[in-house]
Amino acid sequence: MPRSYAIIGTGALGGYYGSRLVEAGADVHFLLHGDFEHVKREGLRVEAKYFPPFHAPVKAYGSPEDLPPCDVVAICLKTTSNDLLPSILPRLLKPDGVALVLQNGLGMEDVAAALAGPDRVMGGLCFLCSNKVGPGHIVHLDYGGITLGEYDPAGKARGITARLRAVASDFERGGIPITLHENLLTARWHKLVWNVPYNALTVILDTTTDTLMRDPHMLSLVDSLMREVQQLAAACGHAIGDDFVRKMQDDTIRMKPYRPSMMIDHELKRPMEVEAIYGNALRAGERSGAAAPRIETIYRMLKFLDARNQAARRSCGHARPAVRPL
Amino acid sequence: MPRSYAIIGTGALGGYYGSRLVEAGADVHFLLHGDFEHVKREGLRVEAKYFPPFHAPVKAYGSPEDLPPCDVVAICLKTTSNDLLPSILPRLLKPDGVALVLQNGLGMEDVAAALAGPDRVMGGLCFLCSNKVGPGHIVHLDYGGITLGEYDPAGKARGITARLRAVASDFERGGIPITLHENLLTARWHKLVWNVPYNALTVILDTTTDTLMRDPHMLSLVDSLMREVQQLAAACGHAIGDDFVRKMQDDTIRMKPYRPSMMIDHELKRPMEVEAIYGNALRAGERSGAAAPRIETIYRMLKFLDARNQAARRSCGHARPAVRPL
Numbered sequence: 001m002p003r004s005y006a007i008i009g010t011g012a013l014g015g016y017y018g019s020r021l022v023e024a025g026a027d028v029h030f031l032l033h034g035d036f037e038h039v040k041r042e043g044l045r046v047e048a049k050y051f052p053p054f055h056a057p058v059k060a061y062g063s064p065e066d067l068p069p070c071d072v073v074a075i076c077l078k079t080t081s082n083d084l085l086p087s088i089l090p091r092l093l094k095p096d097g098v099a100l101v102l103q104n105g106l107g108m109e110d111v112a113a114a115l116a117g118p119d120r121v122m123g124g125l126c127f128l129c130s131n132k133v134g135p136g137h138i139v140h141l142d143y144g145g146i147t148l149g150e151y152d153p154a155g156k157a158r159g160i161t162a163r164l165r166a167v168a169s170d171f172e173r174g175g176i177p178i179t180l181h182e183n184l185l186t187a188r189w190h191k192l193v194w195n196v197p198y199n200a201l202t203v204i205l206d207t208t209t210d211t212l213m214r215d216p217h218m219l220s221l222v223d224s225l226m227r228e229v230q231q232l233a234a235a236c237g238h239a240i241g242d243d244f245v246r247k248m249q250d251d252t253i254r255m256k257p258y259r260p261s262m263m264i265d266h267e268l269k270r271p272m273e274v275e276a277i278y279g280n281a282l283r284a285g286e287r288s289g290a291a292a293p294r295i296e297t298i299y300r301m302l303k304f305l306d307a308r309n310q311a312a313r314r315s316c317g318h319a320r321p322a323v324r325p326l
Numbered sequence: 327m328p329r330s331y332a333i334i335g336t337g338a339l340g341g342y343y344g345s346r347l348v349e350a351g352a353d354v355h356f357l358l359h360g361d362f363e364h365v366k367r368e369g370l371r372v373e374a375k376y377f378p379p380f381h382a383p384v385k386a387y388g389s390p391e392d393l394p395p396c397d398v399v400a401i402c403l404k405t406t407s408n409d410l411l412p413s414i415l416p417r418l419l420k421p422d423g424v425a426l427v428l429q430n431g432l433g434m435e436d437v438a439a440a441l442a443g444p445d446r447v448m449g450g451l452c453f454l455c456s457n458k459v460g461p462g463h464i465v466h467l468d469y470g471g472i473t474l475g476e477y478d479p480a481g482k483a484r485g486i487t488a489r490l491r492a493v494a495s496d497f498e499r500g501g502i503p504i505t506l507h508e509n510l511l512t513a514r515w516h517k518l519v520w521n522v523p524y525n526a527l528t529v530i531l532d533t534t535t536d537t538l539m540r541d542p543h544m545l546s547l548v549d550s551l552m553r554e555v556q557q558l559a560a561a562c563g564h565a566i567g568d569d570f571v572r573k574m575q576d577d578t579i580r581m582k583p584y585r586p587s588m589m590i591d592h593e594l595k596r597p598m599e600v601e602a603i604y605g606n607a608l609r610a611g612e613r614s615g616a617a618a619p620r621i622e623t624i625y626r627m628l629k630f631l632d633a634r635n636q637a638a639r640r641s642c643g644h645a646r647p648a649v650r651p652l
Binding site for chain 2: 298
């Protein structure tokens, strides 16, 4: 019998990976909110760079009560919608099921663990460029690999488990490149090395990665911010090498002009994942006695911009549910 | 015989103070650039909040060669135009004359001293809201007091000299409130406590002082930035009290919504005084072994924005002389 998956949040990320799991032969259940009626009627549509177009009826649900308990519950919500999880996650998880956190930033597995128990959580870091362009319609632009690891409440290495390999094999059958990591949190800290400078600076300065990397002052600030991530991670017991920091910069210089998802959220005045990426990293460092004054500076600027965006949304009469990716 | 003044840069600041010196009975010579023909023909016009309107012919010059040597040469240029000083300052200063630096930031007296000699420089910190609204037409909005002090190459206290009192008396006869300070550089560091956070944050976040002071994250960041100024100043031998830092914040909370001049420069894509205010403060601290990572972060952001503004100006075909305030 194929493994069953619940996809919580069928947006640019959940829709893409869900469609790949369907193609892999898994039993996939999609939870939707605003797009439910559309997908029920028209099916889910995913145009992916490396696969034939996907446009098919799927098992779509408008309410968590309607889904069956699943082996794997993939949390594909933006972290800013995590207040929805308590009413969703526990009921969708089989007793021996596992929550798979496919979210950005740090500490999101802790949220899932509080609801599902620490032994029923794994996490994945998605390297993905994908957009939702209309109701139930996703356009995948590039990349898509996932780094998977088991959750540990103390951030220790948990090694590669059988269930981790099982989940990996489903994604791989769907054509998704998977890397298994012995220590999920170490992997998450590594990802922050890129996310911390580029998300914030593109938002605050309204620019793209290539323009940043052509400016001598931004080269210097990007480097300083990456070093601060490195220091916070080290204080928390996760070593990040200098060569990795250098590679992130060199790769970005060679990359095509890129607008990180936080920049797109900012432009559309959607909530930005400031706490998941910045707030949690700063607090983790603080608990270990490490300071990061430059990261704190950009964190506070992002908080100011995020609050202004949400105030502007409210004054335009946007109701909150309309912005939920669910 | 009245003291003679040369006003280098007849803009919002030079035009305002020059008109007050004319009213005080001083012999005032105005150096102009773009507005020369207009002022020659129509006179200088200054509408000031606390004085009757000034609209009168003045001694206007379009070239530094035409001015007589003066007792006091008031440098009212923006610091970003200081490359003009070598061809102006030495020729306009009488042998026993003094350069009066009425510019923003730190280290501008050093520039004047290199041209005029260290014993022929004093400085003034202007607390002024004034705009140039048209050719030779200045509208003064509020404030206007000046803190005057003698320059010392090592930043030591020089006390209150006779010539400082003499210059002060001319301004005071023109209705300008004057404070004399024993140590000019200590006064300049104090002014940076306000300028460093508010100039940068209003520019980077496109907002006004009142909005900043209503946001908890900005309250925190403003405080941290002021503390870093305090630490840089302390490393350079200038003590700034905690009560002063607190007063700057309390005063700003009570102030009407305010757009610092750097924000106006940014909006008009005019060069911003980033080096005078931020670069020189950081370098002074660095020479004394003090770091200020938050100030460095906003400095680099301002440098990026300033470079982008100037690139945009160039691509719009603005020739550089048109932006000079001279």
